[in-house]
Amino acid sequence: MNKSDQSYTVTPGTAATLRVDLTDAAAARGDVACASHIGLRHETNQDAAALGIDGSGHHIVLVVADGVSSTEGAEECARVASHTARDYLAATMDQGLPINDDDTVTLFERTFQKAHEAVVSGSGPIGACTLAVAVATHDRIVVGNIGDTRTYWFPDDGDPIRLSIDDSMAQAQMDLGLSREEAERGIGAHAITKWIGASATDVAPRVMAYKPQQSGWLLVCSDGLWNHVPDAGDFARLMADPVSKAHTDDHGHASPAGVADGLIAYANNCGGHDNITVALWRRDS
DSSP states (O other): OGGGOEEEOTTTSSSOOEEEEEHHHHHSSSEEEEEEEOOOSSOOEEEEEEEEEEETTTEEEEEEEEEOSSSSHHHHHHHHHHHHHHHHHHHGGGGOOOOSSSHHHHHHHHHHHHHHHHTSSSSSOEEEEEEEEEEEEEEEEEEEESSSEEEEEESSSSEEOOOOOOBHHHHHHHHHTTTTHHHHTTTTTTBBBBBBETTOSOOOOOEEEEEEOEEEEEOOOOOOHHOOOOOOHHHHHHHHHHHHHSOOOOOSOOOOHHHHHHHHHHHHTTTOOEEEEEEEEEOOO
């Protein structure tokens, strides 16, 4: 298979692949999609994505993991971590998201701990990966992350919001007062400072909650995409292109699968320097 052909988009009516996985309930919906592509420079795809829906159908779980290529077993690590986090949260959401902030943080900490334990208890080489998780309802979005896999909210009108904060050397430099431009030019700027799996000492995620007020797109993506558009405003303008070109349903809504494919095509047109993975949910008011 040619590298350019290794695009794995999972949408209703198609089969799941090794790098992207939807539960049957998620695959039956038209408002979610995930896609992964090996890119144009790598021999393997060490990203993974998993989508799920709780039993009530009200809670959507989107997960993206990015294997750390310097660790043996990175590919399996990303797959196991993403599936474990998705499965645990989808089952837990039958009870609903906690209302209390502390309880919500505890839930996400438990999720990331379970993902870490599933990775390190495997029989093969123990790899490392980043992990970003989003649980979305019509009224509330809660995200957690370790590493530099990101989550964004792109409202149809208004300013985009990056819902995650990287665990990276660049972010550490910005926390000390450097501008984003200076920090991202620094040596080792894109090195991550936290991860799941091999040699991880702190697997507590950063957790953030947001209440969407209008229609828009929730996106979780690996750095193979956002490295080409690190600024949220620029990213929002990029989103407008695949949204405008995607197939629309009877209500005029853009297909999440088409948007996902358009974002991956953009990253590959920029050189495809890394694996590229996206998970999307469309919220309509």
